[in-house]
Amino acid sequence: MKKRALTILILLVSLVSNVQSKNNDGWYIGTKIGWSNFNLLNYKKMQDIKHDESTNAPIFGLFLGYEFNPYFGLEIENDTTGFFPHLMFQKSKEHIQANNVQISTKLSYPVTDDFRFYTRLGGMMFWENLASKEDLKKTFTKHSCLFPSLSVGAEYIFNDEFITRFDYTWKSSVENIMNLSKPTLGDAVVSFAWKFGKSKINDMFTSYTPETSNQQYVALNENINFPFNSTELRPISYDKLRKINNEINNIKSKKIYITLSGHTDRIGNKEYNQKLSEDRAYSIKNYFTSHGISENQINIQGMGNQYPLTDQVCKDIESRALLISCLAPDRRVEIEVSADQ
Incomplete structure (x- = not known):
């Protein structure tokens, strides 16, 4: 009973710490x-x-x-x-x-x-x-x-x-x-x-005055999360992607580059997770290209399960159902938008 209560507590902590x-x-x-x-x-x-x-x-x-x-x-x-x-x-x-x-x-x-x-x-x-x-x-x-x-x-x-x-x-x-x-x-x-007093870390533009006219800077960082063992986008993800797309269109630069880094949780073998992480990144790419962004502006990279956000939080969970819930923040695509100024 105590072990189950501890597991549930760890799950709640993981959600608080990692879902953005x-x-x-x-x-x-x-x-x-x-x-x-x-x-x-x-x-x-x-x-x-x-x-x-x-x-x-x-x-x-x-x-x-x-x-x-x-x-x-x-x-x-x-x-x-x-x-x-x-x-x-x-x-x-x-x-x-x-x-x-x-x-x-x-x-x-x-x-x-x-x-x-x-x-x-x-x-x-x-x-x-x-x-x-x-x-x-x-x-x-x-x-x-x-x-x-x-x-x-x-x-x-x-x-x-x-x-x-x-x-x-x-x-x-x-x-x-x-x-x-x-x-x-x-x-x-x-x-x-x-x-x-809300945090604006995730929706804040980070820009600065470059030393040269062609210096690149990071304009936007966002995450999109996915269901377990899936590349399907949730309805709430479409809402977030629409806002990201609008922000990209508002960037005053002729040269914009988007890097999509796909990730998975640790469940499954290395080869399968590598393919799944790439497919998740491609699902985001398909959204952007369908909204007018050129394929040449988008770079895809699959990270597999190499960079988890929940490595320490979820390590002692034995129940598969609780583990799947705890690892939710790992199932993501990181979106980085860069621009030349």
């Missing part, structure tokens, strides 16, 4: 507003409410997050539920306000560079429980005050900076989960966020 994104890594901060349903919450001030009575309330929150790559991120948020009586349609008008803090991991599934689906897995505790020594002692017991949570949602990114998203979150006590009871809380939320 042009637009999606960095910090973001946002606000959320929505509606929460307290149907089965055994809250101190609500003990007299019957389980079949509806106890809905508005929810408002602030959150801070960091995305390591387009697929994985972390978030921390503070939510306040109940700015007016929960029992809006009942005689009781008692004001109840609950504050909680939640930490979660965010796993995203990009459809395009700007639109993606995601899930968040984490845990929530009310501030009053965090301040109680007795409640903290029960954190890892059946009667824990920790509420594991699961969210599903979709988000759209405007101009690489502004995020709007909608999600639904299920929260339930550990005891209810163990008893297979239905979720305690359900939050339907609309969120708005702003990205700041």
Whole structure:
């Protein structure tokens, strides 16, 4: 069990360390507003409410997050539920306000560079429980005050900076989960966020004033990743290639040269991987030539599995399925665009 947990941790570290994104890594901060349903919450001030009575309330929150790559991120948020009586349609008008803090991991599934689906897995505790020594002692017991949570949602990114998203979150006590009871809380939320402090390393042009008029400089470096044992381009790869092609067309130089270096993971023999790495590079070349770039401007080289990005991270993984996932950053074509100035 410990070995499997360590393997999964190594896999997550590999994804965080090696999968690169042009637009999606960095910090973001946002606000959320929505509606929460307290149907089965055994809250101190609500003990007299019957389980079949509806106890809905508005929810408002602030959150801070960091995305390591387009697929994985972390978030921390503070939510306040109940700015007016929960029992809006009942005689009781008692004001109840609950504050909680939640930490979660965010796993995203990009459809395009700007639109993606995601899930968040984490845990929530009310501030009053965090301040109680007795409640903290029960954190890892059946009667824990920790509420594991699961969210599903979709988000759209405007101009690489502004995020709007909608999600639904299920929260339930550990005891209810163990008893297979239905979720305690359900939050339907609309969120708005702003990205700041993002890394621009991968999409930054590196240029300088040459000493002579024909000196060459590197104008662009990018990676395109491939599925296991495949030369097929993913839909998200086409989005990225379109942007690269536009950037190439915007380079103010009559002499542009493109070097495509194909790579594979370590699974398979040397001869097969050499051929696979070349074929991956040719699939990128075919895209560029179909968009007006001359074959004479493109140089192909197959690297096989000689230059892995995950050599140390994935070396102890025995499960084939986990190994294939861990080695994903190695299955790539490196695109280097040079120009004479």
